[in-house]
Amino acid sequence: MTHDKLQFEVPSGVKKWSSIFMGIGLIALIGGYMVDHTEHHQYWWANILINGFFYFAVALGAMFFYALQYATEAAWSAMIKRVFEAMFQYIPVGIGILLLVLLAGQFHIHHLYHWMDPNVHDINHADYDAVIAEKKPYLSAWFFWLRMAIYALTFVYFSRKFREWSIQEDAVGGTELHFFQYRKGAVFLVFFAVFSSTMSWDVLMSIDTHWYSTMYGWYIFSGMWVSTMTFATLSIVWLKKLGYFPNVNDSHIHDLGKWMFAISMLWSYLWFCQYMLIWYSDIPEEVTYFKERYDHYMGMMWTIFFVNFAVPFYSLIARDAKRNTKFLVRAGVIIFVSHFFDFYLAVIPGTTHGHETFTGWFEMGLFIGFLGLFVRMFTTALTKANLIPIKHPFLDESTHHSI
Amino acid sequence: MANKVFHVMYDDDQKLMDAARALVSKGIRVKDVFSPFPVHGLDPVIGVKRTRLAIASFMYATTGTLLAIFGTWYFMIHDWPMNIGGKPSFSWIENAPAFVPVMFEFSVFCGAHGMALTYFLRNGTLPGMPASNPDPRTTDDKFVMEIVTEQNGGMSAAEIENLIKGTDVYELSIKEY
CATH class of the missing domain: 3.30.70 (Alpha-Beta Plaits)
Known part of the structure; x- marks a missing residue:
């Protein structure tokens, strides 16, 4: 079986625009620091955290989906698996940026994390906070950094190894390496199941230290997954338009659209379940999270919810819509940006409590800057291996995918 | 002939x-x-x-949503206002989150039953119908x-x-x- 193009070449436009985007991001980074008047440049740091986490999450979601395809022995996605592989090549950089922000917090350069202040645990200090002090066993510096180190090592290890095995398979072929990856995919999913939850508590939920929700891990995970599927769909449609993936047919596009639709519904379901239970029971220690958002971000919160629910629901519910790339791309762009703002709203209220000024150019500039970095790393990684895993045992089945 | x-x-x-x-x-x-x-x-x-059953199902489900909205408004707000959990605001929209599960379930109920009945009717396979x-x-x-x-x-x-x-x-x- 022959495929037209195995070697991907980055179009010069993408190189140019990703550089311009990174430049915009850098300008936003410097300009934002200068215009940010919150204490300790809290708002500036918070925005780096949002973007750092969001793009890391997109990459991590790609690795999760990749492992899921192996563990479930899914055949339809065999042809496009290199796209997900290229996405999770960002993981080492992504977690590096994230750790940088967290380190700055540990050294008290910013106070995004209230609990990182040792005074709140000191019963004799004026800043003593009984609720946070009770969480000391989990949120103590050594345990927090131990967890962070384990996350970083696990994720970087698997992102390297999955890539290595996959490229090895192109040379070796056969099924032995395939079943090896099948087992490793399952092993990764076990780690991911725990770490995706605990990491979302550590990095995002602990910002609102007084509050906790048992659904938070799932909520962040679904947001991560839908962003991943959206980015993957957009890039596959784009690659196909460039003339790559001649064998990606309507059925593959349909399936990707289904993923976007289904995980958007999962996210809406989890978001609403978390909200509705807290709203209904109306217990003071639980409502703090939504009180913060009601006070300063009411319009934004409901806009994000309705956009992330209604846009995929009404635009992608029909079969023909999922097979129409124009529809998919337009809905996808809205979903991707809107889910970025979902992460924005997970971080900002707990860090600046409405005292920041939303400039627009700073937030979007940083978002675009990170997008440039992500796309640059993604396209570069795509060139480093065959675009199609030529010796994947399921490749033939994937080529004849028809639903 | x-x-x-x-x-x-x-x-x-x-x-x-x-x-x-x-x-x-x-x-x-x-x-x-x-x-x-x-x-x-x-x-x-x-x-x-291609079957148009999916479109029919969507319309049944939408009917279900609208019926549930009307029902929750009529039973809980208009006809006999209920005070549950200290939320007697006499306003549908302010109590809407509590009604969402009902709206969701009734949409699914109407969508699924409507779809099943339409399928049987269209195929002539309702119980008791002669086999073709x-x-x-x-x-x-x-x-x-x-x-x-x-x-x-x-x-x-x-x-x-x-x-x-x-x-x-x-x-x-x-x-x-």
Whole structure:
């Protein structure tokens, strides 16, 4: 079986625009620091955290989906698996940026994390906070950094190894390496199941230290997954338009659209379940999270919810819509940006409590800057291996995918 | 000339598929196929249009949502205002989150039941309806293709019969009606 193009070449436009985007991001980074008047440049740091986490999450979601395809022995996605592989090549950089922000917090350069202040645990200090002090066993510096180190090592290890095995398979072929990856995919999913939850508590939920929700891990995970599927769909449609993936047919596009639709519904379901239970029971220690958002971000919160629910629901519910790339791309762009703002709203209220000024150019500039970095790393990684895993045992089945 | 109906039986789904492709390529219109299980890829070959059941289901579900909105408003706000959990605001919109589970469940209920009933009705398979399949063996392990002369105006019955005999037929019965 022959495929037209195995070697991907980055179009010069993408190189140019990703550089311009990174430049915009850098300008936003410097300009934002200068215009940010919150204490300790809290708002500036918070925005780096949002973007750092969001793009890391997109990459991590790609690795999760990749492992899921192996563990479930899914055949339809065999042809496009290199796209997900290229996405999770960002993981080492992504977690590096994230750790940088967290380190700055540990050294008290910013106070995004209230609990990182040792005074709140000191019963004799004026800043003593009984609720946070009770969480000391989990949120103590050594345990927090131990967890962070384990996350970083696990994720970087698997992102390297999955890539290595996959490229090895192109040379070796056969099924032995395939079943090896099948087992490793399952092993990764076990780690991911725990770490995706605990990491979302550590990095995002602990910002609102007084509050906790048992659904938070799932909520962040679904947001991560839908962003991943959206980015993957957009890039596959784009690659196909460039003339790559001649064998990606309507059925593959349909399936990707289904993923976007289904995980958007999962996210809406989890978001609403978390909200509705807290709203209904109306217990003071639980409502703090939504009180913060009601006070300063009411319009934004409901806009994000309705956009992330209604846009995929009404635009992608029909079969023909999922097979129409124009529809998919337009809905996808809205979903991707809107889910970025979902992460924005997970971080900002707990860090600046409405005292920041939303400039627009700073937030979007940083978002675009990170997008440039992500796309640059993604396209570069795509060139480093065959675009199609030529010796994947399921490749033939994937080529004849028809639903 | 009386109309004739051909009931062509095959004993394998692959033979049926090959026969359907061969006959359709010769310009024959297949009226229907009776099969014990769905044969993947047969629909486009014999020119069955895509089902509009999904659209019907969407409309049933939307009806369900609207009914649930009306119901929660009428029962809980308008007719006999309820005070549950200290939320007696006499306003539907302020209590809306509590009604979402009802709206969701009733949409699913109406969508699913409406879809199932429509399916049975459209197929003529509601309980008690007479069976329309020509041979009981199609519920076991045989496949029957139904071809009528009425739909194949350009060909004589003998021509059609000849073409049918060119395929891997298990049994052929021709009736006039």
